[in-house]
Amino acid sequence: MTLCEKLSKGKFVITAEVAPPRGIDYHKVLSGLKPLKGKVDAFNVTDCQRSMVRMSSLVMSHLLLKEGFEPVLQLTCRDRNRIALQSDLLGAAALGIRNICLMTGDFTTLGDQPDAKPVFDLDSVQLIELASSLNRGCLMNGKEIDARTNFCIGAVFNPFAGPETLQVWKLEKKVKAGARFIQTQPIYDIKLAEEVSELISSTGAYPIIGLLPIKSLKMANFMKKLNPTSVPDSLVEGLERSSDPARYGWEYVVDLAKGIYEFGKGIHFMLVGKVKELANFIDYLRNNGRGNEKN
Amino acid sequence: MVVVRLKPLEDILREVSGYGKVFIFGCQLGSARCKNGGLREAYRVAGFLESKGIKVSGVKSPGGTCILERLTSKDVLREAGRNSDVILSLACGAGTQLIAEHVSIPVLTGVSTLFIGVEREGKHFDEYCIACGECVISETGGICPIARCPKSLVNGPCGGAIAGKCEVDPSIPCIWYKIASRMEEIGEIEKLRKTMPPKDHRSCIYPRELNLEGRS
Secondary structure, three states: OOHHHHHHHOOOEEEEEEOOOOOOOOHHHHHHHHHHOOOOOEEEEOOOHHHOOOOOHHHHHHHHHHOOOOEEEEEEOOOOOHHHHHHHHHHHHHOOOOEEEEEOOOOHHHOOOOOOOOOOOOOHHHHHHHHHHHHOOEOOOOOEOOOOOOOEEEEEEOOOOOOHHHHHHHHHHHHHHOOOEEEEEEOOOHHHHHHHHHHHHHHOOEEEEEEOOOOOHHHHHHHHHHOOOOOOHHHHHHHHHOOOHHHHHHHHHHHHHHHHHHHOOEEEEOOOOOHHHHHHHHHHHHHHOOHHHOO | OEEEEEOOHHHHHHHHOOOOOEEEEOOOOHHHHOOOOOHHHHHHHHHHHHHOOOOEEEEEOOOOOOOHHHHHHOOHHHHHHHHOOEEEEOOOHHHHHHHHHOOOOOEEEOEEEEEEEEEEOOOEEEEEEOOOOOOOOOOOOOOOHHHHOOOOOOOOOOOOOEOOEOOOOOOOEOHHHHHHHHHHHOOOHHHHHOOOOOOOHHHHOOOOOOOOOOOO
């Protein structure tokens, strides 16, 4: 069953993030993901996240697909104008890439090539409209193409960003434009995860809650710098007290995931490493969670 | 106004060295207003260059070097061209080019042209407009998200707008907070629910022109 079919059937979905290599050797990335094959529903391939150059997300998505992993191609507005975005999306469709996750993208100056020209020809809402237009068989300018694409379109939402009213309206714009699933920034509070799930569901989209295990106090502080209200004090205190902060951070997120499994629709692991633990945890979740969700 | 920044004096010295006599142009519009290229700064540069042994043949700062009529009215161009080997202009990029079009000696610039902006409290100058050619501020409470959001987002803030700050530079506020409170204040916040279409970039393909010929 594809991710898209799972969404249609209301299954609980589990996705994970994959960063393409900073180079050309992709074999290591693929072999590292093997334990997750058949467990993670789809792999979200990032598009030069944090504005650091990596292998093309389109190419990496294709390589994953070839190896039997289902990819979610991330595409941002940072580096491509509307011509390039349409061109890449048509290429993705031709390669059989079904899932796409569209976002504005981090700004250029935040990365390791701050002297690059920022593009931002479109914004996330307009990019989603563009993909929906391809799904209707038309380019952005209304010209018909030889076939309709069949993209399952996703977008992102940061519950910690403001102003709140405008963030929610932008979320609604994305769903209205054609986003079927919404992936969130990492959340560390079960109550908030539930509220955000409900908010996203109320717009008509499928909520996929972002989870990022915190490996150390240093990482917690980094996350706090990005989203000051996202990391609860209890988590920081736990990390401080723990003799093995990495394990503590992992178990914290695992507990959160179990909680979300009870009421939610999906989770997205934005993790690097911990592949075996994640595989074991998914087995546990599928076998011990809600009866109707066993695949 | 057009805001400029005077180059470091040492850099200016390096640029004019080897040319002989230097005529210095300031501009009493933007360059003077932002205190980086008006008559006062032109004299300051002249004093510095002379202290380094450079001959300065004249200093002038017309009330608008980007306006041909003002450049030519008092014969300043001819005076500059006659006595000098090189012109150093502290006018914005536009004014400096207009000077260069009307003299036969080299023209160098002593400033970098920064932006179209406003002056606050006489000391702060902020970019408010990028002259994109398709104004949207009627829809956004008179505040421009194209010029004042680094990503030029027109459909609301990005996910990096944390605690009112811009992710690109946390020292500046996210402009969408200002737009939201302004729209709330004037009772038009609901307008922001509307999806704004992609920009037609033909409106900002340069060089652009405005032609009044034939207008009654």
